[in-house]
Amino acid sequence: MTAAADxxxxxxxxxxxxxxxxxxxLIRIPTVNPPGAHYEDGARLxxxxxxxxxxxxxxxxxxxxxxxxxxxxxxxxxxxLPGASAGEKAVHLNGHIDVVPPGDGWTVDPFAGLVxxxxxxxxxxxxxxxxxAAAVFAVEAIRRAGVRVNAAIEVSGTVDEESGGLxxxxxxxxxxxxxxxxxxxxxxPEPLGVDRxxxxxxxxxxxxxxTRGRIxxxxxxxxxxxxxxHMSAILAAIDRELRPRLAGRKTELPVMPDGARHPTINVNxxxxxxxxxxxxxxxxxxxxxxxxxxxxxxxxxxxxTRDEILELLRDVASRTPRLExxxxxxxxxxxxxxxxxxxxxxxxxxxxxxxxxxKGTLVISPGTYDHKHVARIAGIPHCVAYGxxxxxxxxxxxxxxxxxxxxxxxxxxxxxxLELATAxxxx
Ligand SMILES: [Zn+2]
Numbered sequence: 422m423t424a425a426a427d428x429x430x431x432x433x434x435x436x437x438x439x440x441x442x443x444x445x446x447l448i449r450i451p452t453v454n455p456p457g458a459h460y461e462d463g464a465r466l467x468x469x470x471x472x473x474x475x476x477x478x479x480x481x482x483x484x485x486x487x488x489x490x491x492x493x494x495x496x497x498x499x500x501x502l503p504g505a506s507a508g509e510k511a512v513h514l515n516g517h518i519d520v521v522p523p524g525d526g527w528t529v530d531p532f533a534g535l536v537x538x539x540x541x542x543x544x545x546x547x548x549x550x551x552x553x554a555a556a557v558f559a560v561e562a563i564r565r566a567g568v569r570v571n572a573a574i575e576v577s578g579t580v581d582e583e584s585g586g587l588x589x590x591x592x593x594x595x596x597x598x599x600x601x602x603x604x605x606x607x608x609x610p611e612p613l614g615v616d617r618x619x620x621x622x623x624x625x626x627x628x629x630x631x632t633r634g635r636i637x638x639x640x641x642x643x644x645x646x647x648x649x650x651h652m653s654a655i656l657a658a659i660d661r662e663l664r665p666r667l668a669g670r671k672t673e674l675p676v677m678p679d680g681a682r683h684p685t686i687n688v689n690x691x692x693x694x695x696x697x698x699x700x701x702x703x704x705x706x707x708x709x710x711x712x713x714x715x716x717x718x719x720x721x722x723x724x725x726t727r728d729e730i731l732e733l734l735r736d737v738a739s740r741t742p743r744l745e746x747x748x749x750x751x752x753x754x755x756x757x758x759x760x761x762x763x764x765x766x767x768x769x770x771x772x773x774x775x776x777x778x779x780k781g782t783l784v785i786s787p788g789t790y791d792h793k794h795v796a797r798i799a800g801i802p803h804c805v806a807y808g809x810x811x812x813x814x815x816x817x818x819x820x821x822x823x824x825x826x827x828x829x830x831x832x833x834x835x836x837x838x839l840e841l842a843t844a845x846x847x848x
Contacts, residue, residue: 429836443558446534448533448543448544449532457580464496464497478498479499483592497579497588497589500575502560502573511575511604515556515576517583526819529543540824542819544820547815560574560835571843572842574842577599599795600801606804608765608805608838609807610806611808612810612811612814615829619783619785622754625715627689630652630710631746631747634646634648636704639703642705648694649709654741659686674718684717687714691709734748764803771837786806809822809827
């Protein structure tokens, strides 16, 4: 094992130029989501490289998903490098190929894949095209070192993580391509920082509240019921009553950053009455809708989280005459947490100590990523995120990833995959 690990680490050093160039090539394909542009080009670029590295490659299109279209096909790619023993479960590395739109404020071309000052620049450099390159070249270091492992190693590039991953990892899991029967461990190289091993995320409860009033002439608002006034009563109660309660709760788990150790609620959107930029007539608003994003802790659980919201709404309604409202659940994601004694955590931690001389910091992400589908749909308990780039870079202008981080993550991933794929069966 040690001799093999030495050979693998030595091989990584010769892969730097190829890994950087591959990251640049990925950035140059603007796989922007929404709408889900150029996914097929991205999947093919990864698939072609994996094929050249000896993998069997499948392009898997989620053509039965509503977000799939001829203009924006949802094409995923999965490469399989066979292991020496057919009975072993595969070690799977997964990255998403989509990126969020570039937005404003860039000082470089977001899709040029520029290399400058020791960084690779561009939309997706950190989140997570460097991570995809790290996955490809970590495995390639094992292969090029001539080390034969027992388990198959799979590398996948999947779509739509930024919009929920339903045509990507969730789709692969729901059709059994990613499953507990065939896959022993999953590593997702999201940009958490090269010293951190991410073992899960908080829960999400997205819901919509609609208040209904009664339309009337705007010169005589006392004759109507304003749905906007009633929504303000709800917002005020959330601010005065719910937020202090949430601030008083703190998880025992290592959620980072520190502020996210408390549960949170955000108003994502609000709309009521007439369109502000439309032609105005004097009317009392008879409808107002708001979308809320409540992030909850493992300790809170979903049922109590939802009950607390419903009770708050009932309270506001009971003290506000004529307040009528309706609540609709939009998205529920339960928190996930990988067990502390999971072999995938142990393998990454040992690899990190060897490569960087430091212990890995276990963290829990404030937001969710594709881990939820691996855990909930595929039923694979052994999943973590570990990859290059800083989370603070994700979705920002002038997004970039340090080449040093890319190389560190390749070394760490290579040793961890070597251990996991060499070790006998992960239960
Ligand atoms: Zn990401």
